[in-house]
Amino acid sequence: MTVPGGRISGTRLARLLGEWRRRGARQGSADLAAAIRLLVLDGRLPAGTRLPAERELAEALPVSRTMITAALDQLRAEGLVASRRGAGTWISLPSGTMGITPDTPLVGHSMIDFARAAPPALPGVLTAFDNVRRRLPEQLADHGYYEHGHPDLRARIAARYEMRGVPTTPDQIVVTSGAQHALAMTLRLLTGPGDRVLVEQPSYPNALDAIKAVSAIPVPVAMTDTGWDLPGMAAALRQAAPRMAYVVVDFHNPTAHRLDAEGRVELADIARRARTPLVVDETIVELDLDGDPLDGPPAMAALADDVVITLGSASKSHWGGLRIGWIRASAEVVHRLISTRTALDLGSAVVDQLVLADLLADPDPALRERRAQLAAHRDVLMAGLREHCPTWRFTRPAGGLSVWCELDAPVSTRIAVVAQNHGLRLAPGARFGAHGGFERWLRLPYVQPPDVLRDAVRRLGVVAGSVNGTGLVSEEDIAIPVA
Structure with missing residues (x-):
């Protein structure tokens, strides 16, 4: 059973429901139950959301309390709603028996x-490996451990931020084994068991898994048809007091929305006023298919460098097989990250770092x-x-x-x-x-x-x-x- 989380007001739930009544008064409770069920299935009412009291919802719709009670009873019978005395009523998803079978090609089909x-590797990746091979003798004479990351790669990542209007020094970069590793390091630094993490709804599945893996609790804020519900995010930051927020503002995964410049200014202000670290995943920022990424909206770090931690990766832009990502943060945060990193690993693979550094010499x-x-x-x-x-x-x-x-x-x-x-x-x-x-x-x-x-x-x-x-x-x- 899902633990109750954030509360939705009767007025806001009424707006989400919209024109829910279709078949007349006799079927009113069934129509209301169907409308709430659809919001749950679409993810706009996440599991754990506390529903308004029956009296409040009846006034907001407006309908009789009898109809509200009947609709909620139907949803309880389906396992979509749960209640407990003193805790109220909240959204809960039941377990089912329909499963996904293992990823095994079937007879007669290529999977x-x-x-x-x-995507597959860029054509230049093989050439970069050849270039790096010629540099290996000098590297082999060294110990090969770089907790911050190889200096050449850190310098070129920092230069890329500079081109996007974000003043950055190599000391603000930590190279990781992919963006997922970067997120795991950040979560380990900022959160502990039971802490809350604000996320978009929907969100990147592997990020949600990483949050749950550290026993933190994702606090979802539903996205709208056009993008981010910034007032909803502000309310969630006030009510849930999460230890950090995780967002993807450039070609959001999975919706592909992109937060405009005005929205970024508002989001930066929201995070700063709430004093909540804003972890921004820029894994897909280079994949602007209708323009040049350097001409896009300002990076969040340029607007709120004091609260923003940026995650990056070469996985989508160059090749996932390199397993190279990075964290851009203040020098103070970088120091804290490095002080705890040795409990996880001692640095990313040098050869892969040098390959990406070669690719970033002239990436465009x-x-x-x-x-x-x-x-x-x-x-x-x-x-x-x-x-x-x-x-x-x-x-x-x-x-x-x-x-x-x-x-x-x-x-x-x-x-x-x-x-x-x-x-x-x-x-x-x-x-x-x-x-x-x-x-x-x-x-x-x-x-x-x-x-x-x-x-x-x-x-x-x-x-x-x-x-x-x-x-x-x-x-x-x-x-x-x-x-």
């Missing part, structure tokens, strides 16, 4: 991985080629969706690696299960919710070659046409790897 949003030509290729793949995927899944809705992403699709029914997990019989490996929408939900959504990456994308969407259309009904599952049942 297409539609779960990982990770290869990154422009990467963005052009991804933009073409994006268009292929969208054309296929319009042809084979015409009732699904999506917004053309301006950057990033995937399309966030709204389905015509809450069947995301059922589609992911059936898709394996057609050689498709999908991450259901529930993987992107702090406590499940998002059964009306699928994230579809466009990192595969065009021919593979066309085949994948054709198979997906067949799957979508065969799936009927709805289903709820436990988080454990859908924990397939994503990236």
